[in-house]
Amino acid sequence: MRNRYGWLACSLLAPVLAAGFLAVGWLGASTAWAGPSDALRARFQAAIANPGSAAQEDPAELKDYLLYPYLQAARLRSDLRQMPGAVTDARIARFLSRHGGEPVAAELRVAWLLNLAAREQWQTYLATTPQAPDDDLLRCHWLNAKFTLGDTAELQSIALDTWLRGRSLPKACDPVFGWLAQQGALSKDRVLQRIDAALDARQPALVRYLARGLPDALARPFVNAALLQETPTIMLDRLIDSPAAPVAWRWIEQAFDRIARRDSATAMSRYDRLIKARDIRAEQRAMLRRSLALGLAYDRDERALAWFADLPADVRDEQTLEWNARAALYQADWPEVLAVIGRMPATLADTARWRYWRARALERLGQTEQSEALFRALTLERDPYGFFAADRLGVTPDLGPQALPRDASAQAQIMNLAGIQRALELRTVDMDTAAIRELYAAIEDLNPSGRLQTGLLLNRIGWYAPSIALMAESQQWDDLLARFPLPFRERVDAAAKDSGLPPDWVYSVMRAESLYDPNAVSGANAYGLLQLLPTTAREVARRHGLPIPTRDTLKQADVNIPIGSHYLAELNERFDGHFLLVIAAYNAGPYRIPGWLPPREMDADVWIENVPFNETRGYITRVLYNIVIFGWRLNGEPTTLDQLMQPVPARLGESE
Structure with missing residues (x-):
């Protein structure tokens, strides 16, 4: 049912005010964005299209422009490509000292770190990035910097943690990984740990690479698992024909599930052969049957219901129950629809989707009074299935729009945030990716009410995508004018x-x-x-x-x-x-x-x-x-669905 949210009176911008981030007075109580002159914007756009060098001088008007740091960053990136060296490094360092925590610095910082690594300026690299970065390439360069400079006090632990990631890593990590091997840190158990991580991450090429260093008897099960991930049907056939070939059962089960989801007929043709070839437990067989039942349901095969019926209760998760119900719907087995919904956990059965289908099943089984009561309750919900219910009853959906309160004072303060001003100006000069970064950086510390007011402010400005996203984040659904604007x-x-x-x-x-x-x-x-x-x-x-x-x-x-x-x-x-x-x-x-x-x-x-x-x-x-x-x-009236929800034909004149 629709929730009616009251306005929450709370301290909207307390974290931001405490941090001193407001440029109070720039716009006062206004929430209109005027910004700089078109001439100044045009000069900026022309300059950033051909940035030149950071050494050149600009008129005071351009220097005072709120996006001038973006031009500076573009020029520094250009200098980094054209004339890397100590002078450019010093300029970038000064820029980052002023803007290091702002979105404008992010791209420049990465470019500089990669350039420093290419020039092997390891001391500057570490001074710029004292902690190991999360990004794989930057992290590898950081490890290599530590290693080259002989700073190995904590290197082994961090390098080993990096090596154990279940994915291929850049070649920049190779010197440090070679050192780990020389230190005896890459034991057989750790190799096996990384192989497991790579299999979980579906990185079969890495698995086969790592397995080359193991004895064949130890490596073979993992190579077989990798081949199951790469070519599941071909490898499954090989394992059926060679029952003694070693591989952990979970990788066979994973491959069979992938096959069943893509092509249930292919999986079906292997099922009996697989269970005969492998000595498997009852619970393992049940998981294969679950995969087949789901695959048959995805393919809308009438045999799906029989396979679902044979599943034990402990493999009937929510996904299985939903597709069991869908298969029953497809076969018009309305008693089975009710039975399956009855087996769903309450959190699933009570969703609008499955309450609607319970009503539909009751309707088809002649229990009109019960079905109509359920349909009428659903029509009070602004939900696709609530609209379907209204269509069944032939009534107009009750949209119940309700505008959210706008706090003009709070929105004015939000508009005064320097990051918001930069975001709006970036959008004006068609730098949309940078605008989104600035927007979300600016509101990162706002409480929920502040983020909601930001969404409503952006709606007034006409920046609809983040506006709607912020209203959804706040779970505020009733302001249909704001959520369904009519631009263009x-x-x-x-x-x-x-x-x-x-x-x-x-x-x-x-x-x-x-x-x-x-x-x-x-x-x-x-x-x-x-x-x-x-x-x-x-x-x-x-x-x-x-x-x-x-x-x-x-x-x-x-x-x-x-x-x-x-x-x-x-x-x-x-x-x-x-x-x-x-x-x-x-x-x-x-x-x-x-x-x-x-x-x-x-x-x-x-x-x-x-x-x-x-x-x-x-x-x-x-x-x-x-x-x-x-x-x-x-x-002025909700569209009714009856003309759009006509029966779907069995075939069309056009076959492609």
Whole structure:
């Protein structure tokens, strides 16, 4: 149920005030960001694009600019590349003495340490970094500095702790590791300890490297374990054919689980052969069966229920119970759905998801009064499953928006923080990564109320991604105006009209993809507000006569929104207007959808629950949640889900 949070009266900025971090009076009670002149910003941007040398002089106006340290740092990095030596080292040392604890110094500090190591300036390196860094490369250089200078008093302990990390380490560590070996510190037991750590970290190449120094009889089980991680199916077949081949059972179990999750049929074809080849205990066999049951459920195989039914209670963890229930839903075995939910721990069964499915099962079993009572209770919750419940009852979801109190005085003090001012100015001059670093460094010591007020302040300014993140951190969900803003309105309306989509579709996908951050770049190299892959974006742009984008222009709302909207419309046409398939395809790729279609027409909610990718399943429910609220934001009434939750077809005319 929605929580209604009252305003917590507390000392908002006590830690910051005590530390003397406020530049009181800069903006007074105002929370608008004006900042320096556009001319000064342009001069700074031109200078940092071609920084030159730290030796050059600048006009007083530029020196007084609050981002001038970023220009200084850029020049020092340039000097480090062009003319490393004592003069540059002294300049960097002076800069770090003034700014060492600020985000502006982080990149320069790392660059300087790497340069000092390359020049073997070990005394300066240690003076700059008296404690062993966490970063592997910097730590290796630190160890090498200690070793080269003969400072070995505590070196063995720190070096051994580093060596025992379960991953490959930079070659810079080799001299110190060689010294450890000469000292007799790398005993057989420690080698075995590192091998175990490497196997736990799934570093099979390191395991095989370390095993080369062991007698074959001792090394063979670990080499076999490494091969199970590298090529699980091939190596499992070898171990089935060679029952005496040594390997710890847990690595066989891990490999079998990986195979089952990827391809349950492949795992199924090895199960009987594996248990015949290896003398295993009942609990080990149970874990194999658990892996198979889960794999069959991920593949939506009707045999999954039988395999779940055969599992002993001690391997029925929450993941197993949830997928058991999903398999029962997929097979429309409603009594089994109820039975499995009944076996869930209360903390799981009482979530909105599984209360909804309990109501659905009761509904299908004819227990209408009980099911309606559960559905009505769920409609009081602003949750995807609460919205599903409202759809079942044919009622409008109760959003219950409630604005959070804004503390103008506190926000003015936050705005006066030097780090906040730098963050806002960095964002203004398109240095977004540095802006985020400055923002979170500035609010690190704020208490929860202070961080929440920061989020509300950023909302007013229009910096939505960190604003929404800070409200979520505070678990404040009721301020829907702040959590679901409508930036880029004209562009969204125009793109929606041009592509034939409702604007709430575009906004719902935008919020789910990027939290309104035009500069967002995903790990898969998708860009901008609607997270478009460059190749896909170029193809869509050509088909619709739009300007061909680059990676940089995809970060522009005027480019990204029209292309993303047309791509969404193309998917809508491709999947015959089945909204759930469109959204699943937008997240996971359209080529996956045919394999996810059911053997028979299926209720939309059942299909969503059985989407095999956790990320995509969560994405679909998040977009549906968003679309209900954006309907309210755009039209004054929450979007109802009945037209979007149509049954999922068994097959489509298009097969790709």
